[in-house]
Amino acid sequence: MGKQRALQPRVRTVLAALVVGALAAAGCSPGGGGDTGPREQTRAERATLIEFADAKASTGPAEEAPGARRGGVMPVLERDSYEHLDPAQMYVNSQTTMASLIHRRLTAVKLDNKGRYSVVGDLATDSGRVSDNGRTWTYTLKENIRFEDGSPITSRDVRHTIERLYADFVTEGPKFVQEWLADTSGAGHRKLLPGGPYKGGHLPDDVLETPDDRTIVFHFKRPRNDLPYALSLTGYGVVSQKRDTRERYDRAPATSGPYKIGEFRRGRSMTLVRNDQWDPKTDPVRHAYVDRFEITFNHEYGKSARELLADADPNAVTWSGSVDVDTAQQVLKDKDARSRTIEGYQIFVAQMAINMDRVDDHRVRRAIAHALPTRAVLAPYGPGIGGELTGGYLNPTLPGADPSYDPFDKVSKPGGDVKKARELLEEADAVGTRLVYAHSTADADQKGSVAVADALKKAGFDVQRKEVPVDNYYDRIGKVDNGWDIYRSNWGHDWASAATVIPPQYDGRAIEDGSANYSHLNDRKVNREIDRITAITEPEKAATEWFGLGKYILEEITPAVPLFAYKQLQIAGSNVGGVVFHNEHSGVDPTRLYLKK
Amino acid sequence: MIRFLLRRVLGATVILLVISAVTFLLFYSIPRDPARLACGKTCDPESLAMIRASLGVDRPVPVQYWEYLVGIFAGRDFAAGPCPAPCLGYSFRDQSPVLETILDRVPTTASLALGGAVVFLTVGLALGMIAARNQGNLVDKGLSSLSLVMSSMQIYLVGPLVLAVFVYHLQLLPSPRYVDLTEDPVGWFKGLLVPWLVMSIIFTAAYTRMARSTLVEQLREDHVRTARAKGMSGRTVFFRHAWRGSLIPIVTILGVDLGSLFGGAMVTEFTFALPGLGRLAVNSVTQTDLPMLMGVMLFAAAMIIAFNILVDAVYAWIDPRIRLS
Numbered sequence: 001m002g003k004q005r006a007l008q009p010r011v012r013t014v015l016a017a018l019v020v021g022a023l024a025a026a027g028c029s030p031g032g033g034g035d036t037g038p039r040e041q042t043r044a045e046r047a048t049l050i051e052f053a054d055a056k057a058s059t060g061p062a063e064e065a066p067g068a069r070r071g072g073v074m075p076v077l078e079r080d081s082y083e084h085l086d087p088a089q090m091y092v093n094s095q096t097t098m099a100s101l102i103h104r105r106l107t108a109v110k111l112d113n114k115g116r117y118s119v120v121g122d123l124a125t126d127s128g129r130v131s132d133n134g135r136t137w138t139y140t141l142k143e144n145i146r147f148e149d150g151s152p153i154t155s156r157d158v159r160h161t162i163e164r165l166y167a168d169f170v171t172e173g174p175k176f177v178q179e180w181l182a183d184t185s186g187a188g189h190r191k192l193l194p195g196g197p198y199k200g201g202h203l204p205d206d207v208l209e210t211p212d213d214r215t216i217v218f219h220f221k222r223p224r225n226d227l228p229y230a231l232s233l234t235g236y237g238v239v240s241q242k243r244d245t246r247e248r249y250d251r252a253p254a255t256s257g258p259y260k261i262g263e264f265r266r267g268r269s270m271t272l273v274r275n276d277q278w279d280p281k282t283d284p285v286r287h288a289y290v291d292r293f294e295i296t297f298n299h300e301y302g303k304s305a306r307e308l309l310a311d312a313d314p315n316a317v318t319w320s321g322s323v324d325v326d327t328a329q330q331v332l333k334d335k336d337a338r339s340r341t342i343e344g345y346q347i348f349v350a351q352m353a354i355n356m357d358r359v360d361d362h363r364v365r366r367a368i369a370h371a372l373p374t375r376a377v378l379a380p381y382g383p384g385i386g387g388e389l390t391g392g393y394l395n396p397t398l399p400g401a402d403p404s405y406d407p408f409d410k411v412s413k414p415g416g417d418v419k420k421a422r423e424l425l426e427e428a429d430a431v432g433t434r435l436v437y438a439h440s441t442a443d444a445d446q447k448g449s450v451a452v453a454d455a456l457k458k459a460g461f462d463v464q465r466k467e468v469p470v471d472n473y474y475d476r477i478g479k480v481d482n483g484w485d486i487y488r489s490n491w492g493h494d495w496a497s498a499a500t501v502i503p504p505q506y507d508g509r510a511i512e513d514g515s516a517n518y519s520h521l522n523d524r525k526v527n528r529e530i531d532r533i534t535a536i537t538e539p540e541k542a543a544t545e546w547f548g549l550g551k552y553i554l555e556e557i558t559p560a561v562p563l564f565a566y567k568q569l570q571i572a573g574s575n576v577g578g579v580v581f582h583n584e585h586s587g588v589d590p591t592r593l594y595l596k597k
Numbered sequence: 598m599i600r601f602l603l604r605r606v607l608g609a610t611v612i613l614l615v616i617s618a619v620t621f622l623l624f625y626s627i628p629r630d631p632a633r634l635a636c637g638k639t640c641d642p643e644s645l646a647m648i649r650a651s652l653g654v655d656r657p658v659p660v661q662y663w664e665y666l667v668g669i670f671a672g673r674d675f676a677a678g679p680c681p682a683p684c685l686g687y688s689f690r691d692q693s694p695v696l697e698t699i700l701d702r703v704p705t706t707a708s709l710a711l712g713g714a715v716v717f718l719t720v721g722l723a724l725g726m727i728a729a730r731n732q733g734n735l736v737d738k739g740l741s742s743l744s745l746v747m748s749s750m751q752i753y754l755v756g757p758l759v760l761a762v763f764v765y766h767l768q769l770l771p772s773p774r775y776v777d778l779t780e781d782p783v784g785w786f787k788g789l790l791v792p793w794l795v796m797s798i799i800f801t802a803a804y805t806r807m808a809r810s811t812l813v814e815q816l817r818e819d820h821v822r823t824a825r826a827k828g829m830s831g832r833t834v835f836f837r838h839a840w841r842g843s844l845i846p847i848v849t850i851l852g853v854d855l856g857s858l859f860g861g862a863m864v865t866e867f868t869f870a871l872p873g874l875g876r877l878a879v880n881s882v883t884q885t886d887l888p889m890l891m892g893v894m895l896f897a898a899a900m901i902i903a904f905n906i907l908v909d910a911v912y913a914w915i916d917p918r919i920r921l922s
Contacts, residue, residue, distance in 0.1 A: 083691040091638060169676065171648055172637045187643035247676050250692055265701060266693045267880070268775075268872040296774065298870040303760075310765030312772050471883060472629050478640075504639065514640040 049399045049539055050496045051118040052128070052228050053110070058121030061280040063113055065578040065592045068289050072595035074576070075316040076295040077304040081267045086250040087237025088165055089172045094320040096234040097585040098295070101272060101286070102255040103237030106139050106158065106216070107228045108285045109584045117496075117583065119228045120284050123153060123238060123256075124216075127228040134223025134537050141214040146277040147240050147254040155210040160241035163203055167196030169247045173235030174494065180230075181207050183221040185510065198246065223535050225542070229495035232584075258288035258591070270295040289578070289594035302327060305571060309337050314575035319590055323569040325382040331571060332385075340574060342588060344581035345397050346566035347492030349390060349501075350377070352452075353477070353518035353560045358485050359435075363428035365558040366408075368435075368486060371421035371459040375414030376451030377488075378564045380444035387564040389414055393505075393550045394498055395565055397583060400543030401498075407555050410562060421459035431460040438466040438484040440473040445488060478514045489518045489560070496583075497539070498546030503530045505560075506553055519559030526553060602906070609902040616898045617891060621662050624887050630654075631689050631885040651676065652689055654887075665891065685895075686888035688881075695892040699874065705775045706873035708785065709865060710858035713793045717800035718851065724801070725808020730835065732813055740805060748802035756795050756868035764791060773869035792869045796862070800854065807850060811843035818842065844915050852908030859904070860897025 082095050087103045090096050108122035119127045124139040131138070145153045164170065165178045166189070175189065181203065182189035193203055209217040218227065230236070240254035255261065258278045262271035272293040280288070299307070304318045305327040323331055323341070331337045352372055354365050374389050381387045390396060391406030406412055425431045435456060439449040446467070453463045466484060468476050477487045494500040504510070507530050508522025529549045536542040553559065570587055572579045577596045582589035632648040633640065649655040653664075664673065668684035677692040685695035728740040763770045774788040815821060816839050824834045863875030874893055881889035 081691075168647055168651065171635050171644060175637070175639065186641040187647070247692060248678060265872075266691055266698060267877065268701065268705075296870070298866075298872050298876055300867070300870065303870055306761065306765055307772060310768070312765060312768070471885075472633070475630065475633050513642055514636070514645065516639065 049543065050109075050229075051116075053118040053120040053126065055121065055126040057110070057118060058124070058126045058284050059281075060283040062110075062284050062287055062591075065287060065289070065580075065594065066113065067577055067596070068287065068592075068594040069577075069596070070289050070594070071291055072315065073292045073294055074290045074593060074595060075313055076293050076590075077299040077307065077316055077318045077321060078295055078297050079299055079301060079304070079321055081297040082264075082270065084172065084250055085253045085261070085264070086170075087173070087234050087239065087253070088161075088170045089250060090234045090237070091173050093586055097319045097587065097590060098270075098272075099234045099237060100257070100585070101259045101293070101590055102257040102261065102275075103234060103253070104145070104153075104256040104283070105232055105234070105236050105238065107232040109232050109582075110285045111580065111582050111584075111589060119232055122232070122283070122285060123158070128231075130225075130227075132219075134225045134535075135220045137218045137220075137224070137227050139216045139218075141216070142282045143214075144279050145256070145282050146279075147243070147256050148260045148275050148277050149240075149243070149254060150277050151240065151242060151254075153238055153240075153256060154213045155216050156213070157238055157241050158216050159202070159208060159210045160197060160244065161236065161239045162208055163193055163197035164239060164244065164246075165196070165235075166190050166193040167198065167246070170196075174230070174233045176230040176233075176494070177218075177227070177236060180220050180222075180224045180227075181218065186512075223537060225537050225539070226495065226497055226499055229497065233494065258283070258286050259293065262292070267297060269297065286591040287578075287594075289592075293590075305331070308340075308571045308573060309334070311340075311574050314573040315595055317572040317576045317579070317588065317593060318570065319585070320587055321570070322587070323385070323571055325380070325386060328382055328385045328569055331569070336574075337571060340576075340579070341569060341571045342579055342581040343567065343569045344583065344586070345388075345395060346568050346586040347395060347397075347583075348490045348566040349393065349395050349492070350387070350488060350490050350563040350566065351393070351560040352563060353487055353489045354558065355482070355485050355487075355518075356520045356522075356557075356559055357480075361428050361430060362556075362558060363424045364430050364433060367421040367424040367428070367430075367459060368456065368461075369408040369410075369558055369561040370417045370424065371455045371461075372410070372561050372563070373414065373416035373451050373455045374410045374563050376455075377448040378414075380447040381564075381566075385567065385569050387566050390562050390565045392547075393554060393560070393562055394501060394547065395493060398493060398496060398498055398501070398543075399539070400547035402547065405551070407551075408561065416455045418455055418458045421456075425460045432462050433460075434464065435461040435486060436464050436466055436484045438468050438477065438482070438487040440470040440488070441467055442470040442473075445470075475514075477518055478516075480511060480513055480520060487518070488563075489516075490566070491516060498543065498550065499534060502546055502549055502553070503534070506530070521553070521557060521559040523553075523557060526557075601909075605902075605906045605909070609899070609906070612902060613895055613898055617665070617895055618662065620891055620894045621658065621665070621887075624885075624890065625658050629885045631887060634690065634885060685892040688889045689886045690884050690889070695888050698877065698889065699892050699896050702872060702874045702877050704777060705871050706859060706862065706866075706875065708775070708778065708789055709792055709796070709862055709871065709873060710855055712789055713796035713800065713858070713862075714851070714855060716793050717797040717804060720797060721801040721804025722808045722847070724805040726812060726835075726840070728805065728809040729812035729816065732816075737809075741809070744802040744805040746802075747798055748806070750799060752795060752799055752864045752868055755798055756792075756865070759791060759795050760869075770794075773871065775871050775873075792865055792871065795868075796865055803850065804847065807847055808843065811846050812839055815839040815842045841915065845912060848908055848911050848915065852904045852911075853901075856901035856904035859900035 080094050084090050084095060090099050104122050106124045107119050107127050110118050110120045121127055123141055123145055125142055129138045147153060179185050179189045182192040193201055206219050238256055243254040255275060258275055259272040260275040262273040264270045274288055301321045302324040304321040305323040309327060309331055331341060354368060359365055378387050378389060389411045391411045394401035396403055409417060437453060439445045453465050456463045476482060491505055504516045506521050506526055508527055511517050511520055511522060533542055533545040568586055575596050577594045578592035580589050580592055631654055632645055632652055635648050636645050653661060670682055672682040672684045673680050675687050677687045687694055724740050728737045731737045764772055770791050771787040773791045776784040776788055778785040821834055821839050824838045863879055866873040866875040878893040881893060
């Protein structure tokens with residue numbers, strides 16, 4: 001998943017668990033990054049394979065955050081209100097971050113105090129037991145797990161959770177598991193259980209089996225080695241069969257995490273209060289240090305950053321708000337403020353997609369790649385603050401990603417290589433080729449577009465810029481017949497595997513209006529390789545193979561030019577402890593927060 | 598009076614119908630698909646068609662509009678639940694009932710508008726009176742210049758400046774926020790103090806200048822001269838005769854301002870992160886949320902019309918020569 005409605009971070013999607021890179025020191029030094037400034041993920045910390053943990057690691061309570069204490073009320077300054085409370089409909093980053101406090105799933109991504117990530121059993125006793133060469137996964141539910149009303153969570157609830165994903169009203173959450181069970185992609189998966197379970201129908205036992213109250217067995221037609229990752233997404237949060245009210249569940253869900261919803265006034269505020277039915281002994285991931293979170297919405301990023309920088313309320317924090325470029329300069333100059341920040345990678349990588357239907361000469365595409373001035377594209381986001389240049393398609397946090405990989409010198413020569421581009425154009429006898437360059441009306445995109453157009457003109461292209469309103473930018477570039485040659489796109493991974501990066505963007509069999517294959521790449525070898533690598537059961541081998549395929553696509557076909565990986569800088573009040581960057585949230589981990597005094 | 602009200606209400610209904618029709622048509626004239634935002638990240642054409650059908654936007658626009666109007670008077674049923682009359686529908690984005698959402702936002706906007714009005718009306722009229730009484734001298738010139746400077750400022754400039762200096766840096770003023778008056782009156786007052794003050798900086802100038810010019814004009818009127826000739830004190834002449842006569846243009850401009858502010862003080866609400874109708878209106882546009890947009894537009898229009906009717910009624914009270922008929 002993961003196309004970012006660019007430039008409109010409100011719809012940034014959560015793409016779950018990345019890999020390591022936690023701000024280890026932040027975890028060890030309560031309250032933030034310590035005296036030396038924001039703790040940043042280093043390249044060495046990043047790309048480690050995430051572990052699927054066993055029953056021992058999946059047992060609660062969660063490891064105590066150093067220095068943590070219980071009690072107090074924590075104000076949370078958020079920009080966007082929550083459009084959904086039904087976990088099945090949740091995919092937006094700000095929503096899933098909040099949901100980590102109220103909705104539990106079969107598995108979860110755990111970050112320990114040493115900064116290591118693992119997939120653990122959340123409601124389940126472990127991250128899953130695989131058999132039949134990756135086609136069958138078995139989960140056993142823990143004991144003493146309950147919804148907020150005290151009713152026990154059983155395998156029937158989990159079955160219902162999965163089955164209702166086939167109902168027509170569930171449209172916004174992740175679709176991985178539904179599609180894998182149906183062994184199809186796109187809307188066709190709904191045919192497996194039309195309308196969901198509401199007419200009495202159920203998924204057959206050879207697809208989803210619940211032999212007893214605590215056991216759930218998933219049967220797939222093909223190996224699905226990433227199931228533990230997928231099930232950790234908020235979209236697979238457990239739903240109470242008894243309390244399910246279909247569409248209306250979105251307004252009053254039954255929660256299962258350490259907090260429940262005290263009050264929610266859409267567009268205004270939300271209060272999360274302790275859920276006394278939550279047993280910390282069953283939860284290896286979450287804490288409930290704070291008595292109450294008081295979330296208020298409508299705080300633009302700049303405003304919340306300035307308010308937190310001024311420490312107007314030492315107890316306040318933002319979960320998804322980033323420090324804007326202007327305020328970042330003040331934050332980084334102020335020693336006290338810096339000690340209250342955390343920093344890390346978002347899941348998104350920005351690219352310049354090249355429309356293969358229109359730009360069919362590889363030499364011309366390479367010329368575009370060499371000419372692009374990535375420094376100028378990144379500049380409006382704040383180099384080092386809002387993003388970091390990258391030479392490949394994979395996010396630096398993904399296993400298999402090689403930070404030194406830079407075949408088009410986009411990191412080593414961020415100004416672009418117009419001379420080399422010109423040579424390639426002359427070789428292709430394409431000097432003066434018309435190039436329609438579409439960009440959004442978002443401020444940062446507009447600023448960068450001037451330098452991009454200028455560099456391409458210098459290289460010998462006849463560039464025609466086309467401004468597209470930011471609100472429907474992705475709808476327009478998602479049209480197969482969009483009429484443009486190059487355009488910016490962002491993509492993020494759902495979990496720590498390039499399996500959620502390469503196939504969605506470069507599988508030619510998925511090309512249709514609305515698909516994320518913006519370049520319209522349809523290459524037989526690439527398609528075959530996608531099938532082959534998807535079936536690999538060893539994560540380490542798969543990671544290497546995905547990187548190899550990405551290398552082949554970039555160097556031998558060049559359907560898109562990598563630009564930069566997005567980053568996130570956040571700041572908290574001086575009395576807030578446990579401020580740790582969590583890759584799953586692309587920001588602070590709300591489950592570890594506490595008030596120092 | 599009853600005839601006057603009936604006539605104005607009838608006129609208002611026609612205006613609201615026109616506004617609703619125009620909003621509906623404008624919404625569908627922009628190349629955006631409300632179903633797209635509810636289609637998740639990997640959106641295939643089949644899913645998109647399904648969502649269009651569930652939102653009802655796949656039907657002809659006149660049919661949708663007719664059903665919308667019927668809903669207002671007779672109520673409707675939606676998948677998200679029944680919607681009794683007056684039904685403004687459910688939000689496309691979060692399925693929240695539109696009317697309920699608007700009513701939830703009204704207290705913020707009303708607090709902002711009324712509280713601000715009290716400040717800018719009091720200060721503006723007082724300064725206008727001082728300037729008029731000191732017509733031509735240094736005080737008048739000073740106040741006139743000040744109001745000119747103030748009227749050329751904008752909330753999006755003054756607001757962040759006040760926040761940066763007085764709230765964040767010096768910490769002399771409380772951080773803006775909205776809490777319900779009934780829950781915490783002190784918190785309500787403190788939370789809105791900065792927005793009121795900033796709004797007043799902008800609006801006060803207009804009232805100062807308006808009060809001064811109308812008072813100066815009134816002081817030259819025959820009835821004021823007559824009152825003076827009768828031997829009334831300067832203070833009595835000023836307040837009883839000149840002042841009352843100067844109120845009509847001020848009430849007119851106040852009616853327009855309050856109507857607009859009740860419809861949503863967008864810039865103020867964005868600047869101070871207040872959850873009012875203005876922000877709701879902007880969000881409904883950016884999120885292609887037709888039901889919410891229609892609801893807010895109709896509410897804002899109704900407020901402007903209501904305040905205009907109120908202003909007309911107040912004219913008669915201020916000046917007995919004016920008859921509502």
